[in-house]
Amino acid sequence: MIQAEHVSFSYSDQGPTVQDVSFHIEKGDFVAILGANGAGKTTTVRLIDGLIRPTQGKVLIHGADTATSPVSERARRVGFLFQNPDRQICKNTVREEILFGLKTVRGDESEEALNARCEEVLKDFGFSGDEEPFSLSRGQRQRVALASILAVEPEVLILDEPTTGLDYLECCHIMDRIRRMNREQQVTVVMVCHDMEVVLDYAQRALVMAGGKLLADGPVREIFRDAELMEKASILPPQMIGLSLRLGEGFEQADTPDAMAEAVLARRGEGGKRHEN
Amino acid sequence: MKTNLFQYVPGNSVIHRMNPVTKILLTIVICVAAFLSGNLFYLAGLLVVDLLIGIIAGVAGKTWTIFKGLLKIAIFLFVLQILLVRNGTPVLWIITDEGLLTAARVVIRLVVVCMPLALVLAVTRVTDLTNSLVQVLHVPYQYAFTLSTAIRFVPQFLEEMAGIMEAQTARGVAFDKARGLKKFSMILPLCAPLLISSVRRTDQTAAAAEVRGFRLRTRTSGYKKYPFTAVDLGAVLFCALLLAGAILLK
Numbered sequence: 189m190i191q192a193e194h195v196s197f198s199y200s201d202q203g204p205t206v207q208d209v210s211f212h213i214e215k216g217d218f219v220a221i222l223g224a225n226g227a228g229k230t231t232t233v234r235l236i237d238g239l240i241r242p243t244q245g246k247v248l249i250h251g252a253d254t255a256t257s258p259v260s261e262r263a264r265r266v267g268f269l270f271q272n273p274d275r276q277i278c279k280n281t282v283r284e285e286i287l288f289g290l291k292t293v294r295g296d297e298s299e300e301a302l303n304a305r306c307e308e309v310l311k312d313f314g315f316s317g318d319e320e321p322f323s324l325s326r327g328q329r330q331r332v333a334l335a336s337i338l339a340v341e342p343e344v345l346i347l348d349e350p351t352t353g354l355d356y357l358e359c360c361h362i363m364d365r366i367r368r369m370n371r372e373q374q375v376t377v378v379m380v381c382h383d384m385e386v387v388l389d390y391a392q393r394a395l396v397m398a399g400g401k402l403l404a405d406g407p408v409r410e411i412f413r414d415a416e417l418m419e420k421a422s423i424l425p426p427q428m429i430g431l432s433l434r435l436g437e438g439f440e441q442a443d444t445p446d447a448m449a450e451a452v453l454a455r456r457g458e459g460g461k462r463h464e465n
Numbered sequence: 466m467k468t469n470l471f472q473y474v475p476g477n478s479v480i481h482r483m484n485p486v487t488k489i490l491l492t493i494v495i496c497v498a499a500f501l502s503g504n505l506f507y508l509a510g511l512l513v514v515d516l517l518i519g520i521i522a523g524v525a526g527k528t529w530t531i532f533k534g535l536l537k538i539a540i541f542l543f544v545l546q547i548l549l550v551r552n553g554t555p556v557l558w559i560i561t562d563e564g565l566l567t568a569a570r571v572v573i574r575l576v577v578v579c580m581p582l583a584l585v586l587a588v589t590r591v592t593d594l595t596n597s598l599v600q601v602l603h604v605p606y607q608y609a610f611t612l613s614t615a616i617r618f619v620p621q622f623l624e625e626m627a628g629i630m631e632a633q634t635a636r637g638v639a640f641d642k643a644r645g646l647k648k649f650s651m652i653l654p655l656c657a658p659l660l661i662s663s664v665r666r667t668d669q670t671a672a673a674a675e676v677r678g679f680r681l682r683t684r685t686s687g688y689k690k691y692p693f694t695a696v697d698l699g700a701v702l703f704c705a706l707l708l709a710g711a712i713l714l715k
């Protein structure tokens with residue numbers, strides 16, 4: 189569905205920001221892009237949507253080269269949440285903001301249908317609709333931006349740090365919502381995220397970047413267990429993974445609190461038996 | 466990227482080492498000279514001086530970009546002038562010799578005056594510019610600070626604009642398909658976020674300055690000194706030469 193073939197990109201002549209990156213993302217994948225600040229994550233997702241064009245290589249979405257078709261025509265199918273929500277918000281109320289996004293890409297549908305969809309999203313996100321976006325807090329504006337992207341119901345969601353600046357509960361709400369779209373409607377999700385706990389909980393697959401290069405591509409759990417790779421990419425894996433790695437044998441699968449509890453209880457059971465003998 | 470056009474380029478050339486005040490003086494003298502003299506050869510000479518300054522400062526590429534940008538405006542103005550000036554003897558169709566002369570003067574002056582203004586920012590750190598204004602010319606710090614903030618604001622503003630257009634394109638607003646006036650009419654409604662983010666930034670900048678003791682700052686607060694050296698003396702002599710030339714070759 190999304191194919192990046194040997195993509196390189198540089199902002200200036202002082203060396204590439206993204207260097208020879210290749211990956212394939214299938215429909216329904218939930219992919220996280222990981223890496224330190226300045227690793228080239230934002231640049232990579234901008235390349236995916238064709239907001240910037242690769243200096244070398246190409247990106248295909250549904251087999252079509254993103255460099256040859258206008259970004260605005262892709263908006264119906266590809267939703268993009270920017271790192272800075274303020275660049276996206278341009279209307280005076282939350283309702284107008286959400287309707288604006290709907291009308292630009294789903295203008296062919298009836299007014300009632302769009303209004304209904306808008307109200308549905310407002311309710312889902314807990315907005316009354318009359319709030320003024322710019323008098324909301326940063327986290328709330330982030331939610332407005334996300335709401336207006338999700339309202340459109342795109343096939344692909346590209347999220348640049350969707351949870352940054354949100355409180356824990358709100359972070360869970362939003363991620364649950366995204367996971368539901370991913371599971372029920374097979375929405376493909378590509379997410380840049382600095383919160384490794386969120387990545388572990390929600391993503392299936394991770395792309396690890398450092399210095400503009402793709403270091404690794406694989407299942408999230410395997411990636412986090414690769415201590416050398418984590419070190420190279422300056423990533424601190426979730427604490428549970430660290431713990432399970434330290435405990436070693438018998439705890440390999442224990443990367444959630446529940447699994448850890450199970451493993452510990454199982455061990456205690458064995459130990460108890462040994463005692464009796 | 467275009468937004469970097471006015472940004473500082475680090476270097477250690479003669480021009481970089483000049484006292485910022487001298488650079489401002491040189492800029493002003495070039496502007497004054499350009500308007501004192503109407504001699505086309507002299508004006509062309511000033512243009513060469515502009516370009517040479519850029520080359521000596523090691524920002525030849527940037528100088529050339531600025532020059533090319535100005536040239537576009539210059540050509541437009543030139544055509545306008547030769548079509549509008551009616552006195553003098555006709556040379557070709559409705560074009561008169563007087564028209565050609567006036568147009569050439571206006572256009573060269575425009576380029577000559579604008580180039581050093583842009584170059585000063587390319588070879589001087591904005592902080593050096595304001596600090597030297599405060600220390601050497603005793604400009605109140607508040608005013609100097611306002612100036613530097615305004616200068617820094619321009620590229621930020623352009624970058625913000627580009628960012629907003631990108632975000633809206635990703636949402637389906639067809640910026641990438643529109644051209645000219647159409648595009649402009651699409652940008653206008655987006656000015657709300659731009660204005661708001663600008664005002665917010667102004668507020669934040671003010672608050673940040675306040676917390677860091679903005680009001681406590683006096684003329685002697687800066688630790689970096691801006692002495693005048695032999696280079697500056699040379700530059701001042703050069704300025705005198707330029708002015709003398711302008712008066713002689715009226």
Ligand SMILES: Nc1ncnc2c1ncn2[C@@H]1O[C@H](COP(=O)(O)OP(=O)(O)OP(=O)(O)O)[C@@H](O)[C@H]1O
Pocket residue numbers: 199200205223224225226227228229230231232271466
């Ligand atoms: N518009 C731009 N012009 C020039 N250089 C840029 C631009 N945007 C980013 N860069 C440079 O490219 C590099 C990678 O930036 P990018 O935004 O992709 O990093 P990132 O991985 O998203 O980092 P973060 O986690 O901080 O968001 C950085 O070193 C940055 O300085």
Ligand SMILES: [Mg+2]
Pocket residue numbers: 229230231271348
């Ligand atoms: Mg980023």
